Amino acid sequence: MVEPKPTSGRKSRGLFVVFLILLLAGGGWGAWHWHEAQTAQRAAAARPAAPAPVPVQAASVEESDIPIYMTGLGSVQALNTVTVRSRVDGQIDKIAFQEGQMVKEGDLLLQIDPRPFQAALDQAVAKKAQDEAQLVSAKADLERTRQLITRDFASKQQLDVQQANVNSLNAQIQADQGAIDNATTQLSYTTIRAPLTGRTGLRQVDQGNIVHASDTNGIVQIAQIEPIAVIFTAPEAELSGILKAQGQGPLKVWALTSSGKTPLAEGELTLVNNQVDSATGTVRLKAQFANKDHSLWPGMSVDARLLVRTLKGVAAVPNTAVQRGPQGLFAYVVKTDNTVEMRPIKVGVITADKAVIESGVSVGERVVTAGHYRLQPGASVQVTNASETHVAAGEMK
Secondary structure, three states: OOOOOOHHHHHHHHHHHHHHHHHHHHHHHHHHHHHHHHHHHHHHHHOOOOOOOEEEEEEEOEEEEEEEEEEEEEEEEEEEEEEEOOOOOEEEEEEOOOOOOEEOOOOEEEEEOOHHHHHHHHHHHHHHHHHHHHHHHHHHHHHHHHHHHHOOOOOHHHHHHHHHHHHHHHHHHHHHHHHHHHHHHHHHOOEEEOOOOEEEOOOOOOOOOEEOOOOOOOOEEEEEEEEEEEEEEEEHHHHHHHHHHHHOOOOEEEEEOOOOOOEEEEEEEEEEEEEEEOOOOEEEEEEEEOOOOOOOOOOOEEEEEEEEEEEEEEEEEEHHHOEEEOOEEEEEEEOOOOEEEEEEOEEEEEOOOEEEEEEOOOOOOEEEEEOHHHOOOOOEEEEOOOOHHHHHHHHHO
């Protein structure tokens, strides 16, 4: 009898071996894949991250009219200042103004006791009347003498004496009229009026005091502050430009606070002094202001800003866009892909807030005005136009 072959056992062992091989192959592939993933992650982590865009401010290059100013330190002065004094001696009967009061030309300021001067005038008038009466009598005597001399009842000498008497009385009457005029003038000096329109200062005398024509302090000082003047200086190098501009028309002047931030008044240049101060190399200028609101006061220190000329239709950028490098002046230009290009520029006039660009950038292009610290050519930027404080804070980070 023949025994059967154990074929089922051999098949089971073969399947197990195949399964084991597949399992090992799958595990190896999984381990290799895991290793590759970890390697890729480590490589990605090791690569530097792309830099974040740099926050900046930017402004467009614009075609503008740029005013050119000349600024100098100035002092406010009253257009006219008068110290009111008495021209006669006498007692003050009345003071007709208040300290610090605005007075007009011709307003009564002070009344001095007029009685002594009125008496002197009355005496002069009486003396003239007396001499006129004597003249009438002398003329009558002269006429009688002339009639007598025709009859040979009077001598030529008597006629000459009478004529001399008449002439003397005529001269005396003229002297009397001079005395009357002088007494009238002295009497008028007892009434003191404002010689100009202005503001009174501190009063130097009180009612009841005796004033004298020789007093040096005066009674009060009046300052004309409508209009008012500002005296300031300019460098001699600017003189030719100022004179040329002044020849084309009145030049505007602005008075600002000494900090240069707050405008106070607008006026016109009225005077360029006739010589340059050789010690300082400056020339004195004078401007006049209407000063209706009394924003300017004598003695104030101000900044005077003179408009010399205006550049028409020039390319201009904020002056913070202009940077200085080893090769000269340049600006960072923001391109359409929000990267920057360092471009050399040629700059003309630089004012307080604008720079005139003669070449290097064109109207319409954008230039960086703040946030330059972290920039380099090709850097990516984010134009925020936030405050400079925020941009600076971004630079510090």
